[in-house]
Amino acid sequence: MLRFKGSQHFRQRLVCSTLSGRPIRIDDIRAADPESPGLREFEASFLRLLEKLTNGCVVEINETGTSLKYRPGVVVCGTALSHDCGTSRGIGYFLEPLVVLGLFGKKPLSITLRGITNDSVDPGVDTFRTVTLPLMRKALGLEDGLELRVVSRGAAPGGGGEVVLRVPMVKQLSPVKMEDEGMVKRIRGVAYSMKVSPQVTNRLVDGARGVLNTLLADVYVFTDATSGAASGKSPGYGITLVAETTAGCLISAEACHVAPSRQQTEGGTQGELVPEDIGTTAAQLLLEEVRRGGVVDGSHQGLLLLLCALGPEEANTLRLGPLTPHAVRTLRHIRDFFGVTFSLRTERSSSTIFATCVGANIRNVSRRVT
C-alpha cells in the first residue's frame, strides 16, 4: 500500500492507483485547516464518479475526512452514464482523469457531465475539445471515438452546463514521440459568452487580436454567444486561444471573467477587467507559453508525461518547456506508482527539456479477450 499526504494531486493518485492496481492511503488531507479539514465536495464527487466507472473498488474515509483508503477495482466504463459535477469545481477537473481512465475500460466510455464548463481554475471544455483531445489523438494514434460535445455552457457560480464525453478503449497505448516544436503558423480560438450581450465576444476577440496581430495575421477566433437554455444558470464570458505550429503542435491559453464575489486574486484586480482586458490577458498568456517552448503548453505537460509512462516498453520522447509544479509532482507520482523514471536532458540554447522514458507497458486488463 502506497501512502501519501495531503490533498495535492488527489485525482492523479486515484487514477494511478486504479491503473497500477495498487491500493493507496492518503493521510492529513487539509489537516492543518482549522475551519474545514478533510475532503471537499468536489473530491467526494470525484470518488462517486470513480465508483460509477469501476467495479469492486473500496473507499474508506475516516470521520473527519482527513484520511482516505482506496483499494482500486476494475475499470468498466460503459455508455449512458451521467454525473453531476457540482459547482465547486469545473467540469475540466473531472474530464482530465476521465480521458485517461476511459482508455483502459472494459467497454467504451460515454458519459454526460453537468456543471461549470469554463472557470478560472480548471481547464475549460473548449481547451479540451480543441487541444487536449487532438493532442491525445496525435500522441496515441487514435483515429476516432474520442469526442467531447458541448451541449450547453455553464459559468460559475451557478453552473448548469452539460457536456458529453466519449472515450474509446485501447488494448495498450502506442509510444509517444514528440520532439519537433515547429513555428507558430496560425492562431485559432473560441470566445464564448453566457447570458450577456453577444457583443462581449467581439470585444474579447478585439483584445486578443490587438496583441497577436503584431506577430501574425492569421488569427481567427470563433465567437459563441449563448443564451437561453444553452447558456446555463449564470452569466459569464471568456476566451480560449490555440496556437498551431508547422509541426502540428497545439499550444493553448485561456482567460475568463471572474465574478468579484469569488475571492480569486487578492485585491480583486481581476474582477474589474473589461472584456478587452481578458482578451489581452489570454493573448499574453499564449505568448508566454510560446516563449517557454516545448511541444505542449504547461497545462498539458502532466497528461502527456503520464501517457508516456503508461506506454509500451519502448523509448517515449517528449520535448517540454520548463516543467510546471504540476508536471514535477506528476513525475514523482509516476515513479512511485509505476517505477518509471524519466531521463531529463536540458538543451541550453532553447531552454527546453527532452524527457525520455521507457513505459511501464500498462495493458487494458479489463478488456474482453475475443
Added chain:
Amino acid sequence: ASSFFSTRSSDLAAFVYGKRAVAGAGDNADGGSEDGEGRGLGEVGGGGGGEDGSEDSDDDFFTLKKAGGADGPGAERAKTGNLEAVDALDTSRVLLGPEALAAWAGDSGAELMSALRNRFVTGDWAEGQRR
C-alpha cells in the same frame, strides 16, 4: 516571469526526483542531491509572486504545513507553485498572476515580442528551424 517554472538545468533530475513527494512512501534519496534540491526549491518558492513569503524554501516540512493552513482557501491556490505543500490546489492549469504578465505590456513587452518573432512563420525561418 518564469517564476512558477523550475528552469534549473544541471540538477534537474535531482530536483525532480531528489526529494520524495510524499513522506513515508520510501526512504530519502541519496545525500548527493541535497544541495541541488535546495537551490531548485528556493527558486520556485521564492519566485511565487510574493504570496507565499512565509512558506519559503528552507522551511521544515511540518512548519510549512502549519503556516499554510492558518489562512483560508485562497492559500491553497497560492501554494500551487510550492512543490512541498501537501495541500496544494489540484489543477493542471498554469495559474500566472497579473505580475507575471506585466512584462508583456509596454516597452518590455515589445522587446519580448521581437525576441519571439522567429518562433512564428512570419519571422526568420532559418533562425526558427535552428531550435
